[in-house]
Amino acid sequence: MSKMPLPLTVNPVKLAEQGTELTGSIPLSKLPRVSELLVSSEGDVNAELVFGRDEQRLRILSGKLSCDVSMTCQRCLEPVTKSIRSEFVLGLVLTDEQAMNLPKVYEPLMVELDDNMELSDILDEELLLSVPMFAYHEPKDCKVDASIVDFYDQELEAEAVKDTKPNPFGVLSNIKFDK
Numbered sequence: 001m002s003k004m005p006l007p008l009t010v011n012p013v014k015l016a017e018q019g020t021e022l023t024g025s026i027p028l029s030k031l032p033r034v035s036e037l038l039v040s041s042e043g044d045v046n047a048e049l050v051f052g053r054d055e056q057r058l059r060i061l062s063g064k065l066s067c068d069v070s071m072t073c074q075r076c077l078e079p080v081t082k083s084i085r086s087e088f089v090l091g092l093v094l095t096d097e098q099a100m101n102l103p104k105v106y107e108p109l110m111v112e113l114d115d116n117m118e119l120s121d122i123l124d125e126e127l128l129l130s131v132p133m134f135a136y137h138e139p140k141d142c143k144v145d146a147s148i149v150d151f152y153d154q155e156l157e158a159e160a161v162k163d164t165k166p167n168p169f170g171v172l173s174n175i176k177f178d179k
Contacts, residue, residue: 006047009116012092012109015051016059022049028067031124037131039070039079047123059092060106065127071135076143086130090122 004024015022025044028035035041045067054060065086073080091106093099099108111117136142 006049006119008119010119011114011116012051012061012111013059013113016053016061016092019052021051023047026120026123028069030120031127033124034069034127034131037071037128039072043067043069045123045127056103058102058106060089061092061109061122062089063087063123063126065123065130067127069131071132073137073142074134075136078137078143080135080137082132082135084127084130084132086126088126088129 006022006024006026010022025046027041028038028043028045029041031041031045045065047063047065049061049063051061052059063086065088066084068081068083070079070081072078089106090109091099091102092111093102093108094111094113099110102108109122
């Protein structure tokens with residue numbers, strides 16, 4: 001993907017009317033909400049953004065984001081690199097009423113007809129939704145004693161077995177009621 005920098009501000013309504021496609025990158029450091037979850041905000045987010053209209057003539061913004069981020073491993077507290085991918089489709093709306101009537105496949109993005117908005121705000125929000133809540137190394141790569149990782153994995157397996165025990169009330173599902 002191109003390393004062309006994305007514009008700082010865009011007018012989503014105009015771009016949707018023109019059917020514009022933007023491909024490029026933005027530094028992670030320009031995405032403050034995502035950056036505060038990371039060990040380091042070095043690196044770039046690669047983006048493919050398509051502004052346009054759908055079959056119903058609604059203005060939309062669809063996009064794909066990808067980047068590698070450095071997070072804290074929750075086992076050993078050392079940095080771990082995770083790949084993040086995000087795909088989204090936003091419906092560009094001017095009013096709350098339009099947002100309420102938007103098809104469920106779109107998330108609403110409130111815009112002003114002639115105003116520019118920060119592209120980094122949109123990308124920050126969408127990437128934030130894809131950042132994992134917890135990050136871990138693979139057990140073989142973790143700097144914690146292997147017996148601790150094995151114990152932790154055994155505990156998880158034991159919890160999974162507990163969840164698969166038969167339901168004592170499952171027999172009741174076989175009872176048929178006559179009407």
